[in-house]
Amino acid sequence: MNKALLVIIVILLLGGGAFFLLRQGPRQNITSSNDDQNETLNINNFSIPKKAAHYESNTPEHGAILAGAPVFVVINFNFDLAAPSEIIVYSSGVKNPKTGTTSPIDITSGKTTIDANKLSMRRAIIPDAPDDFYTVDYKACWADGSCHDGQFQFKIDRTQAANFVDMTGQDEVTINLRNFAFNPAKIRVSKATKVTWVNQDNVVHTVNTDSHPAHSYYPDQNSRNLSKGDTYSVTFSQPGIYPYHCTPHANTMKGQILVE
Numbered sequence: 001m002n003k004a005l006l007v008i009i010v011i012l013l014l015g016g017g018a019f020f021l022l023r024q025g026p027r028q029n030i031t032s033s034n035d036d037q038n039e040t041l042n043i044n045n046f047s048i049p050k051k052a053a054h055y056e057s058n059t060p061e062h063g064a065i066l067a068g069a070p071v072f073v074v075i076n077f078n079f080d081l082a083a084p085s086e087i088i089v090y091s092s093g094v095k096n097p098k099t100g101t102t103s104p105i106d107i108t109s110g111k112t113t114i115d116a117n118k119l120s121m122r123r124a125i126i127p128d129a130p131d132d133f134y135t136v137d138y139k140a141c142w143a144d145g146s147c148h149d150g151q152f153q154f155k156i157d158r159t160q161a162a163n164f165v166d167m168t169g170q171d172e173v174t175i176n177l178r179n180f181a182f183n184p185a186k187i188r189v190s191k192a193t194k195v196t197w198v199n200q201d202n203v204v205h206t207v208n209t210d211s212h213p214a215h216s217y218y219p220d221q222n223s224r225n226l227s228k229g230d231t232y233s234v235t236f237s238q239p240g241i242y243p244y245h246c247t248p249h250a251n252t253m254k255g256q257i258l259v260e
């Protein structure tokens with residue numbers, strides 16, 4: 001009786017051991033591939049943004065995952081900017097963690113410019129900027145000649161376009177401002193489409209380009225106060241992503257136009 005029990009225990013132990021050994025092989029592979037992913041993710045993780053003195057906001061915002069290239073990188077301050085303020089954008093997601101090699105791509109077009117009110121600076125981005133992880137380094141300078149550095153990051157991931165209502169191929173489309181929301185909030189349109197917003201609520205809404213309250217990203221997309229029945233239209237001629245909001249309800253009432 002005891003012998004039989006011993007045999008059973010030995011069989012169970014051997015079986016368990018064999019099972020454990022069989023599992024070890026593939027497990028090691030999974031672990032090492034996880035490590036690879038983590039290494040890549042670490043490079044692609046958003047770090048804490050560095051804010052220069054007098055910094056107020058930026059578009060795209062830090063941590064944004066965009067369905068298309070931003071039209072501009074715009075940074076807003078509460079103090080008058082001066083030369084040689086500069087914005088630099090570079091890709092870092094293409095860095096290979098094993099080899100350490102990078103393939104930096106310049107997605108900017110033209111030089112950094114300071115807006116007329118001197119409170120914002122911007123740099124244009126090419127519409128076909130590839131899907132990648134981007135870091136923005138900027139230097140904000142003041143009339144006394146002093147400068148401060150800042151940094152933030154965003155991602156372009158065109159798979160995000162799947163979350164947008166497809167309204168491409170139309171000359172004109174309508175977005176309703178209803179129940180304190182843009183409806184639909186995220187749309188895809190073709191280049192040169194006229195987008196019209198219609199307020200259907202009994203309260204005043206607005207259409208304002210990000211960031212809030214600078215409204216500087218794409219100034220052509222800033223409406224007057226819209227009462228019930230009022231409309232506002234913008235024709236988008238350049239491909240890219242256009243994040244916007246309603247000023248009285250800036251925290252909750254947001255939208256995005258993806259122009260393709």
Ligand SMILES: [Cu+2]
Binds near residue numbers: 248
């Ligand atoms: Cu509103």
